[in-house]
Amino acid sequence: MSRAFTKEDDSLEAPIIPPRPALPPGTPNYVTPEGLEQLRQELVALEAERTLAEANRENEADRTRRLTVLNGQLSALNARIASAKVVDPRSQPPQEVRFGATVTLRPAAGVGAERSFTIVGVDEASVAAGKVAFVAPIARAVQGARLGQRVQVRLGAKIEELEVAAIQYGEG
Numbered sequence: 001m002s003r004a005f006t007k008e009d010d011s012l013e014a015p016i017i018p019p020r021p022a023l024p025p026g027t028p029n030y031v032t033p034e035g036l037e038q039l040r041q042e043l044v045a046l047e048a049e050r051t052l053a054e055a056n057r058e059n060e061a062d063r064t065r066r067l068t069v070l071n072g073q074l075s076a077l078n079a080r081i082a083s084a085k086v087v088d089p090r091s092q093p094p095q096e097v098r099f100g101a102t103v104t105l106r107p108a109a110g111v112g113a114e115r116s117f118t119i120v121g122v123d124e125a126s127v128a129a130g131k132v133a134f135v136a137p138i139a140r141a142v143q144g145a146r147l148g149q150r151v152q153v154r155l156g157a158k159i160e161e162l163e164v165a166a167i168q169y170g171e172g
Contacts, residue, residue, distance in 0.1 A: 015065045017072030020080055021122040021133070029083040030099050030134055031121035039081050039123060046074050080123060089169040097145045097167055099134050104166035105142070108150050114165060119143070 023029055031039070050070040056063055089100025097103050102118040117132045119142075125133035132139050141153045145164045152159050 015069045015072075017069055017076070020076050021125065022135075023122050024135055027135060028085050029080060029121065030087050031084045032100055032124065033086055033088060035121045035124035036081070036084055036086055039077065039084065043074070043077055043081065046070060046077060050074065084121075092169050094169060095147050095167065097142045097164060099143075100169055102166075102168040103142055103164060105151075105153070105162040106165045108161040108163045115162075116166075 050067065053063060053066045053070060087099050092098040092100055097119070099119055102116060104114055104116040106112075106114045117130050117138070119134050119139045120131045122133045122135060125131050125136070134140075134143070138153055138155075142151050142162075142164065145151050147164055147167055150161055150163050153162050154160075
């Protein structure tokens with residue numbers, strides 16, 4: 001029999017729904033106020049995309065697959081927003097590294113470049129933007145440290161001693 005007259009379902013495989021950034025089990029979903037706003041903007045964009053996909057009747061198989069992915073993404077995003085615990089960085093102690101801090105570290109030996117990053121929620125993290133998730137090893141190593149305190153941080157294969165040179169919260 002010719003394949004031209006048979007209906008083959010090319011969508012036998014379940015579509016892959018991209019996962020959200022990992023949040024270890026039992027870990028609160030801390031976000032900054034800006035991070036929560038980013039999640040809400042992402043929700044609006046996904047809902048608009050779903051509306052467009054629902055209206056597109058050109059290819060039913062592609063439409064169904066796309067709606068399955070979008071609904072999965074929306075479900076995960078809604079769960080992430082519902083579990084969000086907003087932490088305003090301006091409410092943190094100014095002389096201690098906590099969630100929302102922009103931290104500058106310098107090598108304790110005095111040789112090498114300073115490193116700065118902001119500790120944020122898992123959905124906000126972006127290496128390119130200098131934002132590190134609070135569950136990342138470097139963020140965990142410096143949380144609770146005070147200005148001038150030395151901390152040991154694993155950088156690649158070696159452990160380096162770094163000094164907390166600056167702590168900032170909010171704009172700046």
